[in-house]
Every structure is written in structure tokens, then in C-alpha cells.
Amino acid sequence: MDDATAARREVALMLRRLDVELDAVSQRFALAHGLNRTDVRALVAIMDAARRGEALSAGGLGAAVELRSASVTALVDRLERGGHVRRVRDPEDRRRVTLAMSESAMAAGAEHFGGLSRDMVDALGGYTDEELAVVVRFLTEMTEIVQRHARTDPPD
Template sequence: MELVHLLRAVTVEFGLRQAEFAARNGMHPTDVRALICLLDAARAAEPATAGLLGARLGLNSAGTTAVIDRLERLGHVARIRDGHDRRRVLLRVEPEAIRLGREFFAALTDGLLDVLDSFDPAERDTVHRFLTAAHAVFTPEPRP
């Protein structure tokens, strides 16, 4: 249970940093989670659609649209037509939003990378396996 409690403590602290970032940049904490989802989709080469975002955030279509509208008004997200299917709209995180995130979270990211550098490859593999399995526990099964 000690590891479960530590994981919970880390997620609470990370949530607090996300809320601080949101407040400093005129966003709702859900907006920050949306940006993270969109950045993760881009990293995984997944088409970032409103449907994907709503599913990942657990929002209905109205809530998803509200988040996208807020982020678009702030200049953090752009709606772009899919080059392969012009009927589909994709979401792209704008460079300024990426810059703001990097600027705010750089020290935390660097600190985590320093910690990971102190682990040998086998330890990093164990941490990776644990975090991957923990993520699977918390990730709901996709609805048919």
C-alpha cells in the first residue's frame, strides 16, 4: 500500500501543478488535461479529433466543444481540416501553448529526468512496467 499511497501523492502534486499552470494562463484545469491529451495523441501519431478528446476526458459532446472553443479562443489549439478526409476536423496544439507548457514544466521534467538517470536500465524497466500497468488499471475500457 505504501507504493499506492506514493503514487496517489505524486498524482495529487502533479494535479496541483497543472491547476497552477491553468490559473496562470487563464485556463480551466480541464483545458490543461485536454492539451496533454492532444499532445499525447500527436506523439502517438493518432488523429486528434473532438471525439477522441471527449472520450479521453470523459466529456459529452457539448463539454468537449466548450473545451475546444476555450482553447481556440486562447490561441492554444487550432481546428484544421484533415488532408485525407476534408469532412473531418483535427485538433492541433499551437506552438505558443507548447512553449508555455515547456517553460512552466521544464524544471519538473528536468528533475524527473535527473531521477531517472540515477536508475540503472533494469530499474527503469521495472518503473516502466509498473507505471504502464498502473495506467491500464485506471484506463477505462473503450465503449463499443
């Protein structure tokens, strides 16, 4: 293996390393709020949907965090009991239950992840437009590749 390939392999490792560290941030949030990993993933999914202007349904949440409906019910029970979320019956389709984040959960999320995002944006302020374009290209291509593997990997 030549040096060029080694350098590129190193980049792949760095990406995984970053992934691990990101995980630690979530873990920290979980610890601080008495949540487990699943609950944090759920809150993030709900918050992401809210950012996109959608209200996630119980089923949608299950798809996002990969849990069966029985587990989603239990999960939402926990989140509701903790005051992070409340159930809202969808008036369009009264079978569905949508999840609305509470003010406090929204604030806690912003407090914890907002600072991280802000620091990232600040750091990126030191990049020229050309450099930023490289980063965007990198993230776009990596996401495409990962997505392809997430869908078609198991030839089993």
C-alpha cells in the same frame, strides 16, 4: 496485518499522493494561463496525440476528456479564442475537425512540463539499469491493474 503487507500498502498510498501532486502541477499551469482543469486536460491530450504524430479530432478530444460533443465545441471555442489551438478541417474526411496546437501553447507546455520531465529524467540518471527495470516493471504492472479497474470496476 504484517509489516510486509503494511509496507506494500504504504506504496499504494504513496502512489496516490504522487497523483495528487501531479494534479497540483496541472492546476498551477491552469492558473498561470487562465485555463480551467478541463482545458488543461484537453491541451495535454492534444499535445500527447501530437507527440504520437496524430492530429486529434474534436470527437477524439471529447473521448479523451470525457465530454459530450456540445461541450467539446465550447471547449475548442475557448481554446481557439485563447490562441492555444486552431481548427483544421480534415481533408480526408471533411466532416471532421482536427486540432492543431499553436506555437505559443506548445512552448508554454514545454516550458511548464518540460522542466518537470527533465528533472525526473535527471533523477532517474541515478538509477542503475537493474533499478530502472524494477521501476518499469512497477509502472507497467500498476498501469495494467488500474486500467483493469477503470474498465470493469462498477459491478453495479
